[in-house]
Amino acid sequence: xxxxxxxxxxxxxxxxxxxxxxxxxxxxxxxxxxxxxxxxxxxxxxxxxxxxxxxxxxxxxxxxxxxxxxxxxxxxxxxxxxxxxxxxxxxxxxxxxxxxxxxxxxxxxxxxxxxxxxxxxxxxxxxxxxxxxxxxxxxxxxxxxxxxxxxxxxxxxxxxxxxxxxxxxxxxxxxxxxxxxxxxxxxxxxxxxxxxxxxxxxxxxxxxxxxxxxxxxxxxxxxxxxxxxxxxxxxxxxxxxxxxxxxxxxxxxxxxxxxxxxxxxxxxxxxxxxxxxxxxxxxxxxxxxxxxxxxxxxxxxxxxxxxxxxxxxxxxxxxxxxxxxxxxxxxxxxxxxxxxxxxxxxxxxxxxxxxxxxxxxxxxxxxxxxxxxxxxxxxxxxxxxxxxxxxxxxxxxxxxxxxxxxxxxxxxxxxxxxxxxxxxxxxxxxxxxxxxxxxxxxxxxxxxxxxxxxxxxxxxxxxxxxxxxxxxxxxxxxxxxxxxxxxxxxxxxxxxxxxxxxxxxxxxxxxxxxxxxxxxxxxxxxxxxxxxxxxxxxxxxxxxxxxxxxxxxxxxxxxxxxxxxxxxxxxxxxx
Amino acid sequence: xxxxxxxxxxxxxxxxxxxxxxxxxxxxxxxxxxxxxxxxxxxxxxxxxxxxxxxxxxxxxxxxxxxxxxxxxxxxxxxxxxxxxxxxxxxxxxxxxxxxxxxxxxxxxxxxxxxxxxxxxxxxxxxxxxxxxxxxxxxxxxxxxxxxxxxxxxxxxxxxxxxxxxxxxxxxxxxx
Ligand SMILES: Cc1cc2nc3c(=O)[nH]c(=O)nc-3n(C[C@H](O)[C@H](O)[C@H](O)COP(=O)(O)O)c2cc1C
Ligand code: SF4
Ligand code: FES
Numbered sequence: 001x002x003x004x005x006x007x008x009x010x011x012x013x014x015x016x017x018x019x020x021x022x023x024x025x026x027x028x029x030x031x032x033x034x035x036x037x038x039x040x041x042x043x044x045x046x047x048x049x050x051x052x053x054x055x056x057x058x059x060x061x062x063x064x065x066x067x068x069x070x071x072x073x074x075x076x077x078x079x080x081x082x083x084x085x086x087x088x089x090x091x092x093x094x095x096x097x098x099x100x101x102x103x104x105x106x107x108x109x110x111x112x113x114x115x116x117x118x119x120x121x122x123x124x125x126x127x128x129x130x131x132x133x134x135x136x137x138x139x140x141x142x143x144x145x146x147x148x149x150x151x152x153x154x155x156x157x158x159x160x161x162x163x164x165x166x167x168x169x170x171x172x173x174x175x176x177x178x179x180x181x182x183x184x185x186x187x188x189x190x191x192x193x194x195x196x197x198x199x200x201x202x203x204x205x206x207x208x209x210x211x212x213x214x215x216x217x218x219x220x221x222x223x224x225x226x227x228x229x230x231x232x233x234x235x236x237x238x239x240x241x242x243x244x245x246x247x248x249x250x251x252x253x254x255x256x257x258x259x260x261x262x263x264x265x266x267x268x269x270x271x272x273x274x275x276x277x278x279x280x281x282x283x284x285x286x287x288x289x290x291x292x293x294x295x296x297x298x299x300x301x302x303x304x305x306x307x308x309x310x311x312x313x314x315x316x317x318x319x320x321x322x323x324x325x326x327x328x329x330x331x332x333x334x335x336x337x338x339x340x341x342x343x344x345x346x347x348x349x350x351x352x353x354x355x356x357x358x359x360x361x362x363x364x365x366x367x368x369x370x371x372x373x374x375x376x377x378x379x380x381x382x383x384x385x386x387x388x389x390x391x392x393x394x395x396x397x398x399x400x401x402x403x404x405x406x407x408x409x410x411x412x413x414x415x416x417x418x419x420x421x422x423x424x425x426x427x428x429x430x431x432x433x434x435x436x437x438x439x440x441x442x443x444x445x446x447x448x449x450x451x452x453x454x455x456x457x458x459x460x461x462x463x464x465x466x467x468x469x470x471x472x473x474x475x476x477x478x479x480x481x482x483x484x485x486x487x488x489x490x491x492x493x494x495x496x497x498x499x500x501x502x503x504x505x506x507x508x509x510x511x512x513x514x515x516x517x518x519x520x521x522x523x524x525x526x527x528x529x530x531x532x533x534x535x536x537x538x539x540x541x542x543x544x545x546x547x548x549x550x551x552x553x554x555x556x557x558x559x560x561x562x563x564x565x566x567x568x569x570x571x572x573x574x575x
Numbered sequence: 576x577x578x579x580x581x582x583x584x585x586x587x588x589x590x591x592x593x594x595x596x597x598x599x600x601x602x603x604x605x606x607x608x609x610x611x612x613x614x615x616x617x618x619x620x621x622x623x624x625x626x627x628x629x630x631x632x633x634x635x636x637x638x639x640x641x642x643x644x645x646x647x648x649x650x651x652x653x654x655x656x657x658x659x660x661x662x663x664x665x666x667x668x669x670x671x672x673x674x675x676x677x678x679x680x681x682x683x684x685x686x687x688x689x690x691x692x693x694x695x696x697x698x699x700x701x702x703x704x705x706x707x708x709x710x711x712x713x714x715x716x717x718x719x720x721x722x723x724x725x726x727x728x729x730x731x732x733x734x735x736x737x738x739x740x741x742x743x744x745x746x747x748x749x750x751x
Contacts, residue, residue, distance in 0.1 A: 050717065082716065224710050229715065264655050303618060306654035306708075322612070460676070
């Protein structure tokens with residue numbers, strides 16, 4: 001368990017922060033301009049399973065002998081390169097190695113394993129190696145939220161500050177009025193990254209105007225969807241950026257306390273974020289009289305318990321208040337009556353992680369990225385058998401085919417593309433022919449897809465559309481909070497009907513029945529979970545009608561479904 | 576959402592003094608913060624002991640000013656909590672979408688067919704408890720993935736998965 005860095009001074013003035021920052025920058029420069037070879041290892045939830053800690057230990061063992069400075073960073077998003085190691089010799093640019101195993105350590109330092117090199121940092125080729133930024137995975141990226149992920153040691157507040165952390169907060173405390181901060185956010189026109197795309201500036205404005213006190217800000221880092229892993233990666237790679245975003249929001253709307261609600265399944269994200277909060281508190285960036293500005297913002301971290309529905313705004317607030325996370329009807333909206341019945345501004349992690357740069361560089365600067373209606377960049381993740389899979393940050397409006405074929409490198413050998421599920425458990429799949437579209441908040445919806453939180457799932461020919469539809473509907477069935485009848489009873493009915501088809505007992509009547517039941521669930525459910533729960537099923541039925549028909553005729557073309565098996569209670573219960 | 580609890584769970588394996596010491600660290604400023612800390616307290620106990628017993632829940636209720644009924648309402652709503660002791664080993668089976676499209680359904684099915692357990696179940700000899708995770712474990716490049724105690728096992732096939740499970744069961748049985 002990481003300890004807070006103990007020798008941090010408490011900074012009680014603007015000047016004290018300036019001086020601390022200048023020293024941090026000096027230290028940072030010294031790492032890179034020193035006489036040692038700097039070895040940076042990406043350590044995060046994707047690389048630990050493939051031995052990142054052992055790779056780090058292997059380099060540490062030879063560090064003295066080989067004159068190495070071995071350090072950890074977050075994973076830069078390129079999961080396909082895990083374990084990624086960057087080696088920077090004095091006077092040379094850093095060379096990036098992919099898929100390193102512990103036994104490579106000595107060889108890499110000796111200049112061997114050139115086959116594992118994927119590029120070199122900077123914009124010039126070096127020693128016959130192309131710049132990393134010319135690699136398709138990196139070429140299309142525009143990194144704002146991720147600019148320091150994979151660069152800094154996430155456990156070091158000094159490294160974060162050397163790279164510009166808390167400069168947004170600094171501006172919000174000393175240089176801008178809260179109204180000016182909100183004006184920048186409005187100009188940036190950053191829309192909520194949690195799925196709904198509501199403009200953050202407007203939400204903050206309503207929060208600022210609310211007259212009841214105290215007010216709160218909650219950061220939604222629950223990320224309980226099964227199809228995305230972006231928010232936890234920001235926590236793992238650059239936790240200070242998240243915390244700073246929350247603090248800026250608190251200062252702007254006049255909230256006395258900020259919260260971060262993180263999914264309980266992400267121990268590393270929680271551990272690194274907790275350390276970030278402890279260090280920032282020690283420095284005097286959080287709490288009473290922040291940096292001597294006279295402003296006070298308290299902070300609390302809360303963790304979820306594995307219920308997807310707790311990502312819904314009002315449910316998250318109930319969960320923080322220590323009760324069951326069940327959504328309520330709106331109005332009143334959370335900005336009027338949220339946590340503890342007080343005005344509460346709730347934003348997604350990624351939304352808030354953009355705030356530092358928006359405040360420092362201005363809303364105009366931010367609005368140059370992206371499209372007319374979807375400004376800025378978007379974190380996107382892919383799942384499924386892709387060659388170069390991982391998390392990327394690209395400008396809104398990137399072409400979907402570019403994303404699939406170039407950024408994520410196309411299908412792994414031996415797999416054939418069948419479709420891509422968009423919007424997680426809330427929308428339908430798209431076929432390859434439909435992918436010549438820009439990816440932003442509005443363009444996928446007419447096709448039956450959705451940007452959602454930016455987690456896409458590519459599935460291949462071995463995945464049965466009916467079985468996949470069942471999986472998606474069953475997810476919503478299990479995760480329904482059972483507060484309202486259309487969702488609590490409707491989703492099980494949908495699963496049962498799909499199961500009838502999967503077990504080869506379906507009939508022609510079942511397809512219209514599914515549509516009718518879906519309509520009820522969509523129109524009558526109380527919250528966003530129920531209102532979209534049938535969308536994946538309807539999408540699958542629309543895109544792959546021939547497969548549903550085949551099951552009704554008694555065959556599962558992929559050989560996945562038990563079309564001729566006995567539908568026993570136990571078999572139905574196994575999901 | 577989770578199992579229904581009819582009878583009080585036993586308190587084997589839970590050191591109540593430890594729970595009391597743990598709870599002493601929970602010092603809410605006011606009633607509101609006390610309410611906010613209930614889930615955190617239960618999470619710590621669940622993480623440390625693998626489940627929350629009635630006696631442990633009572634200590635939490637008393638310290639934070641709530642009732643045992645309310646606590647059971649939480650324990651049965653949030654999927655991460657258990658109210659029964661775990662087996663010797665604990666396996667999270669990722670059933671997120673990446674793992675699903677790469678075949679995790681087969682592994683879940685395998686557990687049901689060969690070992691007779693589903694989500695939350697424990698093998699007959701108490702060697703292994705499984706929890707099927709509806710979210711994503713964050714290691715999608717290794718799908719399908721399971722996390723057995725502290726170690727991840729990725730790119731599993733039905734064969735390699737069975738090997739893993741059988742090894743754990745055999746080794747545990749030998750120790751006992
Ligand atoms: C069932 C359900 C689950 C949700 N899960 C999340 C989540 O995990 N993270 C998130 O940021 N928003 C989630 N949302 C959206 C939130 O309700 C809310 O719109 C969002 O957090 C607002 O932040 P934003 O405006 O910055 O996007 C979910 C909504 C629903 C209906
Ligand atoms: S729609 Fe579903 S999840 Fe939402 S309140 Fe109703 S039962 Fe709960
Ligand atoms: S879905 Fe299983 S690790 Fe991501």
